[in-house]
Amino acid sequence: MPSCANLQAAFLTIINSIDLGVIAVNSDGFITQVNPAAADILGLLASDLIGSSIKAVLPQSPLCKILQKQEVDGEQVLNYQIGTRRVRVLSYCYPVITDGVLTGAIEAFYRMADVQKTAERWSGTEYQATLAEIIGDSEEIKEVKAKVLQIAGSNSTVLIEGESGTGKELFARAIHAASPRANKPLKIINCSAIPDNLLESELFGYDEGAFTGAKIGGKVGKFELAEGGTIFLDELGELPMYLQA
Secondary structure, eight states, X not given: OOOHHHHHHHHHHHHXXXXXXXXXXXXXXXXXXXXHHHHHHHTSOHHHHTTSBHHHHOTTOHHHHHHTTOOOOSSEEEEEEETTEEXXXXXXXXXXXXXXXXXXXXXXXXXXXXXXXXXXXXXXXXXXXXXXXXXXXXXXXHHHHHHHHHHHTSOOOOOOOOOTTSOHHHHHHHHHHHSTTTTSOEEEEEGGGSXXXXXXXXXXXXXXXXXXXXXXXXXXXXXXXXXXXXXXXXXXXXXXXXXXX
């Protein structure tokens, strides 16, 4: 049976290797543990945090309420003010109870921008058509299916032409499903539905404050959301020539 020391070492190894930020405090509110992800999200050194009072470093932290035996929401979005920077996080807090006594507390948090990016990255990517779902046994269909299998293994750009309703998007999904990128996002963009003046920001994103009306925290572009996967620019021919380039 593993010793307590070995279990503690294994636990610390796991905590220090995950992307979830973790901060632990004792019953007096002093920070006892900070993993690398937490230090990175907060933009501070773990060595500067350990031993400090959580009230002094992060007065907005729900850990302060937990230590005062106040109830906190299980999940909440918080804005941490660190110097002149504001760090927005999705936070979870848990009391540490030993033999019925409150001996400390733990806060785990994600950078909110990363949460939003992950949500946007995978939204609308569940459905993937496969070649088996494309019905038809004519020589023309067989030839197109053979081409799909041939090109799916490459990273080449593919131009799919055809009249409206002939299944261009279906074949785009089939190419993605047959490719090594099948477990990565597939992002489909209807170019004709995006105003010309917004296309660049939709495709490439923007930083907070880049222009009047820009979203707080900025916006991740579709190309970045499709990183490692496939992006299908539908109705590309409807865009002005200078934007098609």
